[in-house]
Amino acid sequence: MLMDLVQQQAAARRVARVVRPSIMMGMEDRAFEGSVFWIIFGLRLPEEPWYRMVHYEQYGDPPRSLWEYPVDQIAGDKARLTGRTGLSTRKVQFERPQLLLPGDTRYFGSWTDGTRIVAGSGFRDEHDHAICEYAGGLWVAEEGRIRRQLGEAAEREGRHTY
DSSP: OOOOHHHHHHHHHHHHHHHHHHHHHHHHTTSSSOSOEEEEEEEOOTTSSSOEEEEEEEESOOOGGGOSSOHHHHHHHHHHHHHHHSSOHHHHHHHOGGGOOTTOOOOOOEEESSSEEEEEESSOHHHHHHHHHHHHHHHHHHHHHHHHHHHHHHHHTTOOOO
8 A cells, every 4th residue: 555645745755855966966977968857756546547746856957948858848748658558658668559649758768666657857768767767766665664664653652554
């Protein structure tokens, strides 16, 4: 069972802070080709047809007029495709192209475990994808840390958690 939405938002914010130095260093060293990066954290909920955004973050601060392309919109497109299909954008394109609809993005750069979604845009597709996989793994680990803390608190209070 997933944490509640407020806990998911807090976990996503912490993950966004953890990945920030890697993204910023990549921009400064020109390892990543781009001056702005967007990352979106979302949840794929059974009662909703798409996904619910729980947090987003922009790295880099050039004025929007200097962006090479609308990275925020592209990240959103990747999140929507992943939310609709339950698969990363890479998997949809290589393994399940029949799921693509007219207007769907053809860019890579998302991760999902079936429930959590991380989508990013701003660099080359392979870099976007790698950053999303990294952030997704951290999000899962962060949930485990929070669950342990909640379980320990419940044990101290004499309650059981399942």
